[in-house]
Amino acid sequence: xxxTEARPPAFQVDRAALxxxxxxxxxxxxxxxxxxxxxxxxxxxxxxxxxLVVRLDGERVVSADPVIGYMHRGYEKLTEFRTYPQxxxxxxxxxxxxxxxxxxxxxxAAEQLMGIEAPPRSQYIRTVLTELSRIATFLLFLGEMGxxxxxxxxxxxxxxxxxxxxxxxxxATGGRFHPNFNRIGGLKDDLxxxxxxxxxxxxxxxxxxxxxxxxxVLGNEIFEARTRGIGIVPAGVGASYGVSGSNLRASGVxxxxxxxxxPYLVYPELDFKVxxxxxxxxxxxxxxxxxxxxxxxRMVLQCLDQIPAGPIMAKVPRIIKxxxxxxxxxxxxxxxxxxxxxxSKGATGxxxxxxxxxxFSNVSILPWLxxxxxxxxxxTILASLYFILGDIDR
Amino acid sequence: MAEDTxxxxxDVDVVDEPNPEHDETVAVLRDRLGAGAILDHATxxxxxxxxxxxxxxxxxxxxxxxxxxxxxxxxxxGIDWExxxxxxxxxxxxxxxxxxxxxxxxxxxxxxxRWQVFAHLQSTSTHRALTLKTDVxxxxxxxxxxxPIYPGAxxxxxxxxxxxxxxxxxxxxxxxxxxxxxxxxxxxxxxFPLLARVVKPWPGLVDVEPMPDEPAADDGGGEGAAE
Numbered sequence: 001x002x003x004t005e006a007r008p009p010a011f012q013v014d015r016a017a018l019x020x021x022x023x024x025x026x027x028x029x030x031x032x033x034x035x036x037x038x039x040x041x042x043x044x045x046x047x048x049x050x051x052l053v054v055r056l057d058g059e060r061v062v063s064a065d066p067v068i069g070y071m072h073r074g075y076e077k078l079t080e081f082r083t084y085p086q087x088x089x090x091x092x093x094x095x096x097x098x099x100x101x102x103x104x105x106x107x108x109a110a111e112q113l114m115g116i117e118a119p120p121r122s123q124y125i126r127t128v129l130t131e132l133s134r135i136a137t138f139l140l141f142l143g144e145m146g147x148x149x150x151x152x153x154x155x156x157x158x159x160x161x162x163x164x165x166x167x168x169x170x171x172a173t174g175g176r177f178h179p180n181f182n183r184i185g186g187l188k189d190d191l192x193x194x195x196x197x198x199x200x201x202x203x204x205x206x207x208x209x210x211x212x213x214x215x216x217v218l219g220n221e222i223f224e225a226r227t228r229g230i231g232i233v234p235a236g237v238g239a240s241y242g243v244s245g246s247n248l249r250a251s252g253v254x255x256x257x258x259x260x261x262x263p264y265l266v267y268p269e270l271d272f273k274v275x276x277x278x279x280x281x282x283x284x285x286x287x288x289x290x291x292x293x294x295x296x297x298r299m300v301l302q303c304l305d306q307i308p309a310g311p312i313m314a315k316v317p318r319i320i321k322x323x324x325x326x327x328x329x330x331x332x333x334x335x336x337x338x339x340x341x342x343x344s345k346g347a348t349g350x351x352x353x354x355x356x357x358x359x360f361s362n363v364s365i366l367p368w369l370x371x372x373x374x375x376x377x378x379x380t381i382l383a384s385l386y387f388i389l390g391d392i393d394r
Numbered sequence: 395m396a397e398d399t400x401x402x403x404x405d406v407d408v409v410d411e412p413n414p415e416h417d418e419t420v421a422v423l424r425d426r427l428g429a430g431a432i433l434d435h436a437t438x439x440x441x442x443x444x445x446x447x448x449x450x451x452x453x454x455x456x457x458x459x460x461x462x463x464x465x466x467x468x469x470x471x472g473i474d475w476e477x478x479x480x481x482x483x484x485x486x487x488x489x490x491x492x493x494x495x496x497x498x499x500x501x502x503x504x505x506x507x508r509w510q511v512f513a514h515l516q517s518t519s520t521h522r523a524l525t526l527k528t529d530v531x532x533x534x535x536x537x538x539x540x541x542p543i544y545p546g547a548x549x550x551x552x553x554x555x556x557x558x559x560x561x562x563x564x565x566x567x568x569x570x571x572x573x574x575x576x577x578x579x580x581x582x583x584x585x586f587p588l589l590a591r592v593v594k595p596w597p598g599l600v601d602v603e604p605m606p607d608e609p610a611a612d613d614g615g616g617e618g619a620a621e
Contacts, residue, residue: 069572076557077581080478081491081588112439239466239518241546248518255518262440326501327439328514328525330468339468341514341525343501349492356469356514364549393572 039378041070049389050363054370054378061378064370066363071393079353084110084184084320087350092178094357095391097140098133098334100126100169103182106353108264109329109342110184113322120266122186122312127265128199128303129169129181130331131296135206136165137334138293141386142213145286148383149226154217161209164202171195184320186313196304203297210294218287227282231369231381234280241368242361245336247385250288251280257332264331270302282384289386321348335359335391359391416442419462419524426457433529434503445503445527451511452538452564454526458515459543462522468514470540470550472530472558475500476508478584491591507532511560513540513550536561557582 039052049070055062075094079087091106092099104126111118118126143158166176172191173179181188217223233243235251248255256274258267275291277284324346330339336358343352362385370378416437423444424432431450436443446454458464477494500510506529516523530537539562540547551562552571559580562568570577579586 072572074581077588081591083492236465240544242467242469253518260521324499325438328441337468339514343473345495345499347492347494351494352473354469354471360549361546364546368545
């Protein structure tokens, strides 16, 4: 064929057909059914080393498989090689944002088995410190959840106000994050002079901070758009997965171990409201934690008003041997139900300790929950479930 | 506070009082599962522990969920009742871990063998709670999976399988949860040593130094003081 001749068209273009062709092309290009996205283990939204293997179809999650264990430290095995007083150091590190609250159920279990009851003053101080660690944990959440939807300011407020609480914990126990302050039968020390007044003023700061968060975050249109109706956990599904604590109360389940479990610490003597929210979405999980922060601050103030004088340690033998027996102790920790099933054979250390941590079960719902959501919502759902990696991996 | 002072028992009730709710729970379980399926039950520190026959493990969960309103699965895990093998005698000066009794006991509700699986169920509405235990065969440990009843059992059973080697029949995918997929052994079994202690002896043994004013004592120090 001569090069001067016009090249005949390969085919006649039918405009209508071309449009269909274009549609088909686009569909072919977007067929990304097998795209695998690795979220983590170093993704900032995962607070540590949670890895999510997410299969995507376009922007939608087809399936999500959490891969955990990057921080598995084998605490259940280690407890079998430690004495009871040594174990509090370990379990401090399970949920490191609310270490004090971790110590309480284990110490309660040991005290139950030994038949020791901590004196009232130490019970009050334990309650105050447990609630303080709850406030510290939640303040971080209230700030960080904003961060995950793109609002940077609340994060700074959260960290700033949490510092007041950490200072209080440090003043009383000597440690900001790992107090190791509980002893079998009481506490290591009494509160320092002036601490109670300091704590009262800090509670006022917390209550003010909650108002700020309510204005700043809950009233924010973008925040609502990103969280309302996203990541809905129905009450029945949540319970069957073992989701507990604020996450379950955000699904309308009126269940708080501080009120409903076997009484522990001084919660029966406090007047507090258990908040629930009917929606079960990310927004309601934020809302619940905001209310619970306020409620905790009020509980601390009540405790400070009622705190009796007296000893802080019961009479305990110098070498602690726990009689043979088994017991299950559960408490309402900031992240949910924390429980220890302690089996003792009369030695200085436990024979077997089953550690039931809240985040483990809270996260186990993720494969169910993330199916069909959009990728940006994965981040808000992860943030709103609020887990601590040490609490998952133990 | 002498070393051998007995603990101050105070007014704590060590003996559990009869609890009508616990009796009702046991009665319902016995009625639905058959009298032979309830091997033992006990109330320890206000917690009801029921030991069911292995054949009734899944149906016990079914009854607990459907008829006792226990809609919340707290945990599933295992117990290895056999004491850990211990080398040397107890006076060797090795204080690295508490000395457990050498005879095998099986807790409040007993056990037919070395391994047991236990789980804790709760009701979010009536606040009923119960711990279920079942025996597991020594040679080929396996038990029915609870995943069809409680979807949250998935991870707990995976953990129990990798830690104890107890197989859960009917589990959709028994994969490793915490440990690398090529990990060998079952770490929470009592005969699995704590590798950190095997590799390097407990520092307590070598850190013993004599007090400044005292001459170094050769007696009773054991091998640790000599080093």
